[in-house]
Amino acid sequence: MDYQRNIEGFYQRPDYEEITGICDGGLPGIRFKQEVYAARHTQVIPAQMADTVWKLAEKELRYPQEACLYLHIPFCNLRCTYCGFYKDKAEENVIAEYSRRLIREISLWQEQGVFRKRSVKAVFFGGGTPSVLSPSQITQILKEINNKASLADDCEVTFESSIFDMDEEKFEACLKGGVNRFSFGIQTFDTNLRRSIGRPDTQETILKKLELFAHSNARIIIDLIYGLPKQTLQQLLHDLQIALRIGVSGLDLYKLQILPGSALGKSIAGKREGYGFTTVQLANMFVRAAQFLQEKGSSRLSCCHWAMTSTEESRYNTMVKRGADIIACGCGCGGGLGPYKFMKLPGIMPYMQAIDQNRVPVMAFHKQSEAYRLLDALNGQADRGILDFKKLEMVHPIPLERLLEPVLEKWIRQGLLVKRDQLYDMTQEGAFWYRNLARVLLIMTESALFGEMTDEEKADGSKGMAMAQMKNMK
Ligand code: SF4
Known part of the structure; x- marks a missing residue:
């Protein structure tokens, strides 16, 4: 395979400078052309082929x-x-019916043998918010997981929820069922700011809960957001100080995503509300926050997650980003076994009907290209903010470091990467831009492997986009 010749097309793109980042006034004022990444050489497989796909996935298992x-x-x-x-309104009877089907789905996965040769290293409850479940529903679901799934002895079991409807009884039910990690969406501790984004509880209320929960043996993780309308850098740094003071084990820091379909997105588009941040301001906020956490001794486990204790490893997110098998239960979520990624049926009713017919309710499969392990490993490294090309070469024999060298050198000059022995570390500024860097690295790697995109592939790009949305990723 002539990788060098294949990748030349990328270097000759007329938008090469924009796609790999233009930095004319020093960091953090860099700008990237927004390029959509959709995995290439994938194959759609209809849901009717599910039995065949499950068998093929088992055949491709590695130990x-x-x-x-x-x-x-x-x-x-x-x-x-x-x-x-x-998300759906939390009607008690519907939640009860849905929980029953979720329990049944764990059995269905077991009956088709998926747990036989796999060791489940991480369990993750997400949503919506799992804190709408009653204590007895939590107990039943966890009991089924413990009975049917082959959990590793050191399995990380995370319950990610809002703190609003989490109470002592639910917390206890989680602990008794084996949950050892809670991830609470706090977003900000500032009461006024919280209320402005639709979070009714006050700083006092959530601190009381967090302090109580922090006394358990479980790890307590919180999510914070920067770039909330009218949020100041001081408010963000104050949030971080509070988090450190109450003794959380880990912390995620996300940039506010303004989604067009959200109330906020509509209000900004309709000019009923302004949004005052530029990208440079947001980058500055992130970098200041990241520096603060580093000064206080926290370790950056990924480009948006910090650990405050040695026990925190954020295993589920790390495994998902590097393409681990995901056995996904529930409606409208995505999973994958080996090269076969799948999307579950959206909609609660169709999901429940399929379960009642004893089927794992899949909407469609996508088989990834033969290079999926390399692409997944690269994506995982970019998410972590550390590129290790020697390790990637062990996954797939391709001289990637040499092929990508002009871009890696450019990012070092721009201050997005630093080279440390055989590794390339993202700086704090690089970590702010990590999604752009990851996209470029994936596009370049596929160029080296497959050459330039055909017109048919370009037209087909939306397929891959749909798959990109299937992952249960934060
Ligand atoms: S962001 Fe808010 S409304 Fe949306 S699922 Fe989470 S807690 Fe619920």
Whole structure:
């Protein structure tokens, strides 16, 4: 394979400078052309072929095979202004019916043998918000998982939820069922700012809960957001100080995503509300926050996650980003076994009907290209903010470092990467732009492997986009 010749097309693109980043006034004022990345050489397989796909996926298993188990709870009692996630009003009877089907789905996966040769290293409850479940529903679901899924002895079991409807009884039910990690969407501790985004509880209320929960043996993780309308850098730094003071084990820091379908997105588009941040200001906020966390001794585990204790490893997210098998239970979520990624049926009713017919409710499969392990590993490294080309070469024999060298050198000059022995570390500025860097690296790697895109592939790009949305990624 003439990789060098293949990748030349990328270097000769007329938009080469824009796509790899133009930095004319020093960091953080860099700008990237927004290029959509859709995995190439994928193949759509209809849901009717599910039995064949499950068998093929088992055949391609490598040992020891580690996997994640994801449980999707598509309900929420809140209406955050920025939320664009699919969610349904939390009607008690519907939640009860749905939980029953979720339990049945764990059995269906077991009956088709998926747990036989896999060790589940991470379980993750996400949504919506799983805190809408009652203590007894939590207990039943966890009991089924413990009985049917092959959990590793050191399995990380995360319950990610809003803190609004989490109470002591639910927390206890989680602990008793084996949850050892809680991830609470706090977003900000500032009461006024919280209320402006649709979060009713006050700083005092959430601090009381967090301090209480922090006394358990479980790891407590919180999510914070920067770039909230009218948020100041001081407010953000104050949020970080509070997090450190109450002793959380880990912290995610996300940039506010303004989704067009959300109340906030509509209000900004309709000019009913202004949004005052430029990208440079947002980058500055992130870099200041990241520096603050580093000064306080936190370790950056990925470009948006920090650990405050040695026990925190954010295993589920790390495994998902590097393409681990995901056994996904629930409606409207995505999973994957080996090269076969799948999307579950959206909509609670069709999901429940399929379960009642004893089927794992898949909407469609995508088989990834033969280079999927390399692409997944590269994506995982970019998410972590550390590129290790020697390791990538062990996954797939391609001289990637040499092929990407002009771009890696450019990013070093721009201050986005630093070279440390055989590794390339993203700087804090690089970490702010990591999604752009990851996209460029993936596009370039596929150029080296497959050459220039054909017209047919360009027209087909939306298929890959749909798959990109299937991952249960934060
Ligand atoms: S708590 Fe999460 S799912 Fe619920 S409205 Fe807010 S962002 Fe959306």
